[in-house]
Amino acid sequence: MILRSFRFVDVESPVEYFNSWLTPVPHFFVRNHMHEPSELDASGWRLSLGGEVEKPLTLSLAELSKMETHSIVNTLECAGNGRSLQRPQVPGIQWGKGAVGTARFSGPRLGDVLQRAGVKPTGKHVMFRGLDEVPGKVPPFIRSIPIEKALDADTLIATHMNGSPLTRHHGFPARALVPGWIGAASCKWLAEIKVLDAEFVGNFMSPGYRFPNQPAKPGDAVKPEDTHPLTALSVKSVISGPSDDATLKAGKVAVHGAAWAGEADIVKVEISADGGATWDIAKLGHDQAHYAWRLWSYDWKPAKAGDYTIQSRATDSQGRTQPATPVWNPSGYLYNAIDLVNIHVS
Protein backbone atom coordinates (compact mmCIF):
# COMPACT_ATOMS: atom_id res chain seq x y z
CA MET A 1 0.00 0.00 0.00
CA ILE A 2 1.05 3.60 -0.57
CA LEU A 3 1.25 5.66 2.60
CA ARG A 4 0.02 9.19 2.02
CA SER A 5 -0.36 10.00 5.69
CA PHE A 6 -0.08 8.12 8.94
CA ARG A 7 -1.91 10.68 11.07
CA PHE A 8 -4.61 11.05 9.81
CA VAL A 9 -4.70 7.70 8.09
CA ASP A 10 -4.67 8.09 4.33
CA VAL A 11 -3.54 5.02 2.42
CA GLU A 12 -3.77 4.24 -1.26
CA SER A 13 -3.83 0.99 -3.22
CA PRO A 14 -1.19 0.56 -5.91
CA VAL A 15 -3.04 0.21 -9.23
CA GLU A 16 -1.42 -3.18 -9.82
CA TYR A 17 -3.71 -4.48 -7.06
CA PHE A 18 -6.77 -3.82 -9.23
CA ASN A 19 -6.88 -7.32 -10.64
CA SER A 20 -9.72 -8.73 -8.60
CA TRP A 21 -13.30 -7.58 -8.91
CA LEU A 22 -13.65 -7.32 -5.15
CA THR A 23 -10.77 -5.55 -3.44
CA PRO A 24 -9.55 -7.43 -0.36
CA VAL A 25 -10.12 -5.26 2.69
CA PRO A 26 -6.38 -4.99 3.57
CA HIS A 27 -5.84 -3.60 0.05
CA PHE A 28 -8.74 -1.16 0.18
CA PHE A 29 -7.78 2.52 0.33
CA VAL A 30 -8.41 4.44 3.54
CA ARG A 31 -9.32 8.12 3.64
CA ASN A 32 -9.73 9.78 7.03
CA HIS A 33 -10.26 13.48 7.58
CA MET A 34 -9.78 13.30 11.34
CA HIS A 35 -8.51 11.01 14.06
CA GLU A 36 -10.23 7.65 14.12
CA PRO A 37 -12.46 7.17 17.19
CA SER A 38 -10.25 6.21 20.12
CA GLU A 39 -12.91 3.93 21.56
CA LEU A 40 -15.27 1.83 19.53
CA ASP A 41 -17.40 -0.39 21.69
CA ALA A 42 -19.92 -2.43 19.72
CA SER A 43 -22.12 -3.06 22.73
CA GLY A 44 -22.21 0.59 23.78
CA TRP A 45 -22.56 1.99 20.28
CA ARG A 46 -25.84 3.73 19.47
CA LEU A 47 -27.18 5.28 16.29
CA SER A 48 -29.58 8.15 16.84
CA LEU A 49 -32.07 9.32 14.25
CA GLY A 50 -33.84 12.64 14.66
CA GLY A 51 -34.68 15.94 13.03
CA GLU A 52 -37.63 16.10 10.65
CA VAL A 53 -39.11 12.76 11.69
CA GLU A 54 -42.29 11.69 13.49
CA LYS A 55 -40.59 9.41 16.01
CA PRO A 56 -36.92 10.05 16.83
CA LEU A 57 -35.23 6.78 17.67
CA THR A 58 -32.02 5.23 18.88
CA LEU A 59 -30.76 1.89 17.63
CA SER A 60 -28.15 -0.44 19.08
CA LEU A 61 -25.98 -2.57 16.83
CA ALA A 62 -28.03 -5.61 17.85
CA GLU A 63 -31.25 -3.86 16.83
CA LEU A 64 -29.72 -2.75 13.55
CA SER A 65 -28.54 -6.31 12.89
CA LYS A 66 -32.10 -7.62 13.24
CA MET A 67 -33.28 -5.54 10.30
CA GLU A 68 -33.42 -7.00 6.81
CA THR A 69 -29.94 -6.99 5.31
CA HIS A 70 -29.10 -6.02 1.75
CA SER A 71 -25.83 -6.20 -0.14
CA ILE A 72 -24.48 -3.81 -2.74
CA VAL A 73 -21.23 -4.25 -4.62
CA ASN A 74 -19.97 -0.71 -4.86
CA THR A 75 -16.90 0.98 -6.22
CA LEU A 76 -15.95 3.54 -3.61
CA GLU A 77 -13.67 6.32 -4.79
CA CYS A 78 -12.32 9.33 -2.96
CA ALA A 79 -13.37 12.53 -4.73
CA GLY A 80 -9.71 13.57 -4.68
CA ASN A 81 -8.39 10.42 -6.33
CA GLY A 82 -5.86 11.49 -8.98
CA ARG A 83 -5.36 14.92 -7.44
CA SER A 84 -1.56 14.67 -7.79
CA LEU A 85 -2.00 14.59 -11.58
CA GLN A 86 -3.69 18.01 -11.73
CA ARG A 87 -1.66 20.94 -13.09
CA PRO A 88 -1.27 23.39 -11.57
CA GLN A 89 -1.10 21.36 -8.37
CA VAL A 90 -3.77 21.90 -5.78
CA PRO A 91 -3.71 21.38 -2.01
CA GLY A 92 -4.95 18.17 -0.43
CA ILE A 93 -3.86 14.57 -0.09
CA GLN A 94 -1.81 13.96 -3.22
CA TRP A 95 -3.50 10.77 -4.30
CA GLY A 96 -2.19 8.92 -7.29
CA LYS A 97 -4.66 6.64 -9.04
CA GLY A 98 -5.46 4.24 -6.23
CA ALA A 99 -7.89 5.94 -3.83
CA VAL A 100 -10.57 3.61 -5.13
CA GLY A 101 -11.70 0.06 -4.48
CA THR A 102 -14.67 -2.24 -4.86
CA ALA A 103 -16.32 -4.21 -2.09
CA ARG A 104 -19.59 -5.90 -1.22
CA PHE A 105 -21.17 -3.76 1.48
CA SER A 106 -24.01 -5.20 3.55
CA GLY A 107 -26.45 -3.86 6.09
CA PRO A 108 -29.98 -2.55 6.42
CA ARG A 109 -31.37 -0.02 4.00
CA LEU A 110 -31.09 3.54 5.24
CA GLY A 111 -34.61 3.97 3.86
CA ASP A 112 -35.96 1.24 6.16
CA VAL A 113 -34.47 2.98 9.19
CA LEU A 114 -35.84 6.33 8.04
CA GLN A 115 -39.25 4.77 7.45
CA ARG A 116 -39.26 3.42 10.99
CA ALA A 117 -38.79 6.98 12.27
CA GLY A 118 -41.25 8.41 9.75
CA VAL A 119 -39.83 11.23 7.64
CA LYS A 120 -41.95 14.38 7.76
CA PRO A 121 -42.83 16.11 4.46
CA THR A 122 -40.39 18.83 5.51
CA GLY A 123 -37.49 16.36 5.43
CA LYS A 124 -35.39 17.14 2.35
CA HIS A 125 -31.83 16.17 3.27
CA VAL A 126 -30.26 13.54 5.49
CA MET A 127 -27.21 14.43 7.55
CA PHE A 128 -24.59 11.97 8.80
CA ARG A 129 -22.32 12.52 11.77
CA GLY A 130 -19.52 10.11 12.55
CA LEU A 131 -17.45 9.52 15.65
CA ASP A 132 -14.25 10.96 14.17
CA GLU A 133 -12.30 12.90 16.77
CA VAL A 134 -11.79 16.49 15.75
CA PRO A 135 -8.40 18.11 16.35
CA GLY A 136 -8.12 21.77 17.29
CA LYS A 137 -10.91 23.93 15.90
CA VAL A 138 -11.27 21.91 12.72
CA PRO A 139 -14.92 21.78 11.67
CA PRO A 140 -16.46 18.35 12.29
CA PHE A 141 -16.81 16.03 9.33
CA ILE A 142 -20.55 16.31 8.76
CA ARG A 143 -22.23 16.11 5.38
CA SER A 144 -25.73 15.54 4.02
CA ILE A 145 -27.33 13.86 1.02
CA PRO A 146 -30.70 14.64 -0.59
CA ILE A 147 -33.68 12.66 0.75
CA GLU A 148 -34.21 10.97 -2.64
CA LYS A 149 -30.77 9.35 -2.51
CA ALA A 150 -31.22 8.52 1.18
CA LEU A 151 -34.46 6.68 0.42
CA ASP A 152 -33.02 4.87 -2.61
CA ALA A 153 -33.27 1.12 -2.06
CA ASP A 154 -29.52 0.76 -2.67
CA THR A 155 -28.40 3.22 0.01
CA LEU A 156 -27.38 1.30 3.12
CA ILE A 157 -26.24 1.58 6.67
CA ALA A 158 -23.40 -0.86 6.07
CA THR A 159 -22.08 -3.01 8.88
CA HIS A 160 -20.17 -5.50 6.73
CA MET A 161 -17.60 -5.33 3.95
CA ASN A 162 -16.85 -8.40 1.83
CA GLY A 163 -18.79 -10.54 4.30
CA SER A 164 -16.95 -9.48 7.45
CA PRO A 165 -17.75 -6.79 10.00
CA LEU A 166 -16.32 -3.43 9.01
CA THR A 167 -12.80 -2.87 10.24
CA ARG A 168 -11.92 0.19 12.27
CA HIS A 169 -10.38 1.91 9.24
CA HIS A 170 -13.54 1.42 7.24
CA GLY A 171 -16.01 2.69 9.80
CA PHE A 172 -16.77 -0.02 12.38
CA PRO A 173 -19.41 -0.67 13.53
CA ALA A 174 -21.54 1.04 10.87
CA ARG A 175 -21.13 3.49 8.02
CA ALA A 176 -23.35 5.07 5.43
CA LEU A 177 -22.99 3.50 2.02
CA VAL A 178 -24.15 5.91 -0.67
CA PRO A 179 -23.49 3.90 -3.82
CA GLY A 180 -22.06 5.53 -6.90
CA TRP A 181 -21.26 8.74 -5.06
CA ILE A 182 -17.98 10.21 -3.89
CA GLY A 183 -16.52 8.40 -0.90
CA ALA A 184 -17.09 11.40 1.39
CA ALA A 185 -20.84 10.78 1.18
CA SER A 186 -20.43 7.41 2.90
CA CYS A 187 -19.78 8.65 6.45
CA LYS A 188 -17.80 6.23 8.64
CA TRP A 189 -18.28 5.43 12.35
CA LEU A 190 -21.87 6.57 11.94
CA ALA A 191 -23.42 7.83 15.19
CA GLU A 192 -26.13 10.27 14.20
CA ILE A 193 -28.57 10.61 11.35
CA LYS A 194 -30.59 13.80 11.21
CA VAL A 195 -33.28 14.63 8.69
CA LEU A 196 -33.03 18.29 7.70
CA ASP A 197 -35.28 20.66 5.80
CA ALA A 198 -32.30 21.89 3.75
CA GLU A 199 -28.78 20.85 2.82
CA PHE A 200 -26.43 20.78 5.81
CA VAL A 201 -24.34 23.92 6.16
CA GLY A 202 -20.75 23.20 7.10
CA ASN A 203 -17.20 23.15 5.82
CA PHE A 204 -17.42 19.72 4.20
CA MET A 205 -20.50 20.75 2.17
CA SER A 206 -19.12 24.21 1.32
CA PRO A 207 -16.45 25.14 0.44
CA GLY A 208 -15.41 21.47 0.68
CA TYR A 209 -16.48 18.88 -1.89
CA ARG A 210 -17.86 21.26 -4.47
CA PHE A 211 -17.27 21.43 -8.20
CA PRO A 212 -17.38 24.44 -10.55
CA ASN A 213 -20.65 24.86 -12.47
CA GLN A 214 -18.67 25.98 -15.51
CA PRO A 215 -15.26 24.71 -16.63
CA ALA A 216 -12.53 26.62 -14.82
CA LYS A 217 -9.31 27.76 -16.43
CA PRO A 218 -6.48 25.88 -14.73
CA GLY A 219 -5.23 27.93 -11.81
CA ASP A 220 -8.25 30.23 -11.64
CA ALA A 221 -10.17 30.86 -8.45
CA VAL A 222 -13.84 29.85 -8.49
CA LYS A 223 -16.46 31.66 -6.39
CA PRO A 224 -18.41 29.41 -4.00
CA GLU A 225 -21.70 30.54 -5.56
CA ASP A 226 -20.47 29.21 -8.91
CA THR A 227 -20.10 25.68 -7.56
CA HIS A 228 -22.32 22.74 -6.64
CA PRO A 229 -21.89 19.83 -4.21
CA LEU A 230 -20.21 16.73 -5.58
CA THR A 231 -22.50 13.72 -5.85
CA ALA A 232 -21.96 10.84 -8.30
CA LEU A 233 -18.58 9.76 -9.62
CA SER A 234 -17.33 10.37 -13.15
CA VAL A 235 -16.59 7.80 -15.84
CA LYS A 236 -13.03 6.55 -15.47
CA SER A 237 -10.62 3.77 -16.31
CA VAL A 238 -7.18 2.94 -15.01
CA ILE A 239 -4.53 0.61 -16.39
CA SER A 240 -3.41 -1.87 -13.74
CA GLY A 241 -0.85 -3.52 -15.99
CA PRO A 242 1.61 -3.32 -17.53
CA SER A 243 3.17 -0.91 -15.08
CA ASP A 244 4.31 2.51 -16.11
CA ASP A 245 7.94 2.41 -17.33
CA ALA A 246 7.86 -1.37 -17.71
CA THR A 247 10.16 -3.08 -20.20
CA LEU A 248 8.44 -5.96 -21.96
CA LYS A 249 9.48 -8.60 -24.42
CA ALA A 250 8.00 -8.41 -27.92
CA GLY A 251 4.99 -10.63 -28.50
CA LYS A 252 1.60 -10.57 -26.90
CA VAL A 253 1.24 -7.98 -24.14
CA ALA A 254 -1.69 -8.28 -21.72
CA VAL A 255 -3.06 -4.82 -21.01
CA HIS A 256 -5.61 -4.79 -18.20
CA GLY A 257 -7.35 -2.59 -15.70
CA ALA A 258 -10.63 -1.46 -14.21
CA ALA A 259 -13.32 1.01 -15.27
CA TRP A 260 -16.21 2.55 -13.34
CA ALA A 261 -18.81 5.24 -13.73
CA GLY A 262 -20.56 5.95 -10.43
CA GLU A 263 -24.31 5.55 -10.95
CA ALA A 264 -23.88 4.74 -14.65
CA ASP A 265 -22.69 1.53 -16.29
CA ILE A 266 -19.51 1.05 -18.27
CA VAL A 267 -20.40 0.53 -21.93
CA LYS A 268 -16.92 0.15 -23.37
CA VAL A 269 -13.23 0.55 -22.70
CA GLU A 270 -10.96 1.39 -25.61
CA ILE A 271 -7.21 1.05 -25.89
CA SER A 272 -4.81 3.02 -28.04
CA ALA A 273 -1.12 2.32 -28.56
CA ASP A 274 -0.54 4.98 -31.20
CA GLY A 275 -1.12 8.24 -29.36
CA GLY A 276 -4.88 8.12 -29.75
CA ALA A 277 -4.96 7.88 -33.56
CA THR A 278 -6.77 4.53 -33.40
CA TRP A 279 -8.65 2.81 -30.59
CA ASP A 280 -9.46 -0.88 -30.13
CA ILE A 281 -12.16 -2.29 -27.89
CA ALA A 282 -11.02 -4.03 -24.71
CA LYS A 283 -12.82 -7.12 -23.41
CA LEU A 284 -14.95 -6.40 -20.34
CA GLY A 285 -14.79 -8.83 -17.43
CA HIS A 286 -17.62 -11.15 -16.53
CA ASP A 287 -18.30 -9.78 -13.04
CA GLN A 288 -20.59 -6.80 -12.94
CA ALA A 289 -22.99 -4.93 -10.68
CA HIS A 290 -24.70 -1.60 -11.07
CA TYR A 291 -22.32 0.50 -8.98
CA ALA A 292 -19.24 -1.66 -9.40
CA TRP A 293 -16.27 -1.36 -11.66
CA ARG A 294 -15.71 -3.68 -14.61
CA LEU A 295 -12.36 -5.27 -14.99
CA TRP A 296 -11.14 -5.21 -18.59
CA SER A 297 -8.34 -6.71 -20.66
CA TYR A 298 -6.80 -6.29 -24.06
CA ASP A 299 -4.25 -8.44 -25.85
CA TRP A 300 -1.88 -6.13 -27.62
CA LYS A 301 0.66 -7.29 -30.15
CA PRO A 302 3.26 -4.61 -30.75
CA ALA A 303 4.52 -4.75 -34.33
CA LYS A 304 8.08 -3.87 -33.40
CA ALA A 305 10.37 -2.97 -30.53
CA GLY A 306 10.34 0.57 -29.25
CA ASP A 307 8.78 2.97 -26.78
CA TYR A 308 5.01 3.06 -26.59
CA THR A 309 2.31 4.90 -24.72
CA ILE A 310 -0.72 2.75 -23.94
CA GLN A 311 -3.92 4.68 -23.27
CA SER A 312 -7.28 3.54 -21.88
CA ARG A 313 -10.57 5.36 -22.36
CA ALA A 314 -13.92 4.37 -20.84
CA THR A 315 -17.41 5.33 -22.00
CA ASP A 316 -20.54 4.91 -19.88
CA SER A 317 -24.29 4.42 -20.30
CA GLN A 318 -24.87 8.16 -19.91
CA GLY A 319 -22.71 8.79 -22.99
CA ARG A 320 -19.83 10.19 -20.96
CA THR A 321 -16.29 9.46 -22.13
CA GLN A 322 -13.02 10.16 -20.35
CA PRO A 323 -11.54 13.45 -21.54
CA ALA A 324 -8.06 13.69 -23.05
CA THR A 325 -7.12 16.43 -20.59
CA PRO A 326 -8.18 16.59 -16.94
CA VAL A 327 -11.01 18.87 -15.93
CA TRP A 328 -9.11 21.16 -13.58
CA ASN A 329 -10.79 22.55 -10.47
CA PRO A 330 -9.38 24.28 -7.38
CA SER A 331 -9.54 21.20 -5.14
CA GLY A 332 -8.59 18.64 -7.77
CA TYR A 333 -11.77 16.60 -7.54
CA LEU A 334 -12.99 13.91 -9.94
CA TYR A 335 -9.80 13.56 -11.97
CA ASN A 336 -10.76 11.28 -14.83
CA ALA A 337 -8.52 12.00 -17.81
CA ILE A 338 -7.70 9.16 -20.21
CA ASP A 339 -5.22 6.93 -18.40
CA LEU A 340 -1.84 6.04 -19.83
CA VAL A 341 1.33 4.09 -19.18
CA ASN A 342 4.63 4.42 -20.99
CA ILE A 343 6.35 1.13 -21.75
CA HIS A 344 9.34 -0.14 -23.65
CA VAL A 345 9.11 -3.22 -25.88
CA SER A 346 12.50 -4.88 -26.39
Added chain:
Amino acid sequence: MFRKMSANGKPLLKKVTAKSDMAVSAIALLALISVSPFWALNQKAAPANVTADLPAGPMQAKATTACLECHEARIILQQRLSRAAWTKEVDKMTKWGAVVDGADRDALIDYLSSNFSPDKPAYEPQRTTDKNGSGRTSK
Protein backbone atom coordinates in the same frame (compact mmCIF):
# COMPACT_ATOMS: atom_id res chain seq x y z
CA MET B 1 6.92 2.93 18.70
CA PHE B 2 5.48 4.78 21.68
CA ARG B 3 8.81 6.38 22.55
CA LYS B 4 9.18 7.58 18.99
CA MET B 5 5.76 9.16 18.97
CA SER B 6 6.27 10.72 22.38
CA ALA B 7 9.55 12.22 21.36
CA ASN B 8 8.01 13.74 18.31
CA GLY B 9 5.02 14.88 20.27
CA LYS B 10 7.04 16.73 22.91
CA PRO B 11 6.78 20.25 21.56
CA LEU B 12 3.12 19.66 20.89
CA LEU B 13 2.36 19.22 24.57
CA LYS B 14 2.98 22.89 25.05
CA LYS B 15 0.00 23.73 22.90
CA VAL B 16 -3.29 25.05 24.19
CA THR B 17 -5.47 22.03 23.55
CA ALA B 18 -2.66 19.61 23.01
CA LYS B 19 -2.62 17.46 26.10
CA SER B 20 -5.95 15.76 25.83
CA ASP B 21 -5.82 15.66 22.04
CA MET B 22 -2.37 14.21 22.03
CA ALA B 23 -3.29 11.63 24.59
CA VAL B 24 -6.27 10.65 22.50
CA SER B 25 -4.14 10.68 19.37
CA ALA B 26 -1.49 8.52 20.95
CA ILE B 27 -4.08 6.02 22.13
CA ALA B 28 -5.81 6.05 18.76
CA LEU B 29 -2.52 5.65 17.00
CA LEU B 30 -1.42 2.79 19.18
CA ALA B 31 -4.76 1.08 18.77
CA LEU B 32 -4.55 1.63 15.04
CA ILE B 33 -1.04 0.29 14.83
CA SER B 34 -1.98 -2.78 16.78
CA VAL B 35 -5.03 -3.70 14.73
CA SER B 36 -3.92 -2.73 11.25
CA PRO B 37 -1.93 -5.12 9.15
CA PHE B 38 -0.31 -2.47 7.03
CA TRP B 39 0.65 -0.45 10.04
CA ALA B 40 2.71 -3.21 11.55
CA LEU B 41 5.74 -1.57 10.06
CA ASN B 42 9.07 -3.26 10.46
CA GLN B 43 10.80 -0.90 12.85
CA LYS B 44 14.24 -2.54 12.59
CA ALA B 45 14.29 -2.32 8.83
CA ALA B 46 12.89 1.18 8.58
CA PRO B 47 13.03 3.04 11.88
CA ALA B 48 12.09 6.38 10.33
CA ASN B 49 8.93 5.13 8.67
CA VAL B 50 6.36 5.94 11.30
CA THR B 51 7.01 9.63 11.34
CA ALA B 52 8.68 12.03 9.00
CA ASP B 53 10.29 15.35 9.81
CA LEU B 54 9.87 18.75 8.27
CA PRO B 55 13.00 20.04 6.53
CA ALA B 56 15.65 22.02 8.34
CA GLY B 57 15.33 25.76 8.29
CA PRO B 58 14.69 28.74 10.52
CA MET B 59 11.00 27.88 10.84
CA GLN B 60 11.33 24.11 11.27
CA ALA B 61 10.64 24.12 14.99
CA LYS B 62 7.76 26.57 14.82
CA ALA B 63 6.20 24.78 11.84
CA THR B 64 6.51 21.50 13.69
CA THR B 65 4.73 22.96 16.69
CA ALA B 66 2.05 24.73 14.68
CA CYS B 67 1.27 22.06 12.10
CA LEU B 68 2.10 18.66 13.53
CA GLU B 69 -0.16 18.92 16.53
CA CYS B 70 -3.05 17.90 14.33
CA HIS B 71 -1.45 16.00 11.46
CA GLU B 72 1.85 14.51 10.51
CA ALA B 73 4.59 15.95 8.32
CA ARG B 74 3.84 13.82 5.26
CA ILE B 75 0.71 15.84 4.62
CA ILE B 76 2.97 18.84 4.14
CA LEU B 77 5.87 17.03 2.45
CA GLN B 78 3.65 15.87 -0.42
CA GLN B 79 2.30 19.33 -1.33
CA ARG B 80 3.69 21.35 -4.24
CA LEU B 81 2.03 24.74 -4.01
CA SER B 82 2.49 28.33 -5.00
CA ARG B 83 3.07 31.01 -2.39
CA ALA B 84 -0.52 32.20 -2.85
CA ALA B 85 -1.83 28.68 -2.20
CA TRP B 86 0.40 28.27 0.88
CA THR B 87 -0.87 31.59 2.20
CA LYS B 88 -4.44 30.33 1.96
CA GLU B 89 -3.50 27.07 3.66
CA VAL B 90 -1.68 28.78 6.54
CA ASP B 91 -4.57 31.18 7.12
CA LYS B 92 -7.12 28.34 6.97
CA MET B 93 -5.16 26.20 9.40
CA THR B 94 -4.70 29.14 11.77
CA LYS B 95 -8.47 29.57 11.75
CA TRP B 96 -8.74 25.85 12.52
CA GLY B 97 -6.56 26.06 15.58
CA ALA B 98 -2.92 26.03 14.46
CA VAL B 99 -1.10 28.38 16.82
CA VAL B 100 0.89 30.75 14.63
CA ASP B 101 2.17 33.98 16.13
CA GLY B 102 1.19 36.88 13.89
CA ALA B 103 4.85 37.86 13.69
CA ASP B 104 5.71 34.39 12.33
CA ARG B 105 3.01 34.12 9.66
CA ASP B 106 5.02 35.46 6.73
CA ALA B 107 8.13 33.51 7.71
CA LEU B 108 6.07 30.32 7.94
CA ILE B 109 4.61 30.96 4.48
CA ASP B 110 8.14 31.60 3.18
CA TYR B 111 9.38 28.35 4.71
CA LEU B 112 6.55 26.28 3.25
CA SER B 113 6.53 27.89 -0.17
CA SER B 114 10.29 27.64 -0.60
CA ASN B 115 10.50 24.01 0.51
CA PHE B 116 7.30 22.77 -1.16
CA SER B 117 6.94 24.77 -4.35
CA PRO B 118 5.59 23.43 -7.67
CA ASP B 119 9.09 23.17 -9.16
CA LYS B 120 10.30 20.69 -6.52
CA PRO B 121 10.47 17.01 -7.51
CA ALA B 122 7.40 14.97 -6.63
CA TYR B 123 7.33 13.50 -3.13
CA GLU B 124 8.03 9.75 -3.08
CA PRO B 125 5.60 8.14 -0.67
CA GLN B 126 6.57 5.20 1.48
CA ARG B 127 5.18 1.83 0.47
CA THR B 128 4.45 -1.37 2.26
CA THR B 129 5.67 -4.17 0.06
CA ASP B 130 3.91 -7.23 1.37
CA LYS B 131 0.88 -7.94 -0.79
CA ASN B 132 -0.89 -9.46 2.18
CA GLY B 133 -0.53 -6.17 3.94
CA SER B 134 1.73 -7.49 6.69
CA GLY B 135 3.71 -4.36 6.29
CA ARG B 136 7.30 -4.88 5.23
CA THR B 137 8.40 -1.59 3.86
CA SER B 138 10.58 -0.26 1.12
CA LYS B 139 11.82 3.24 0.30
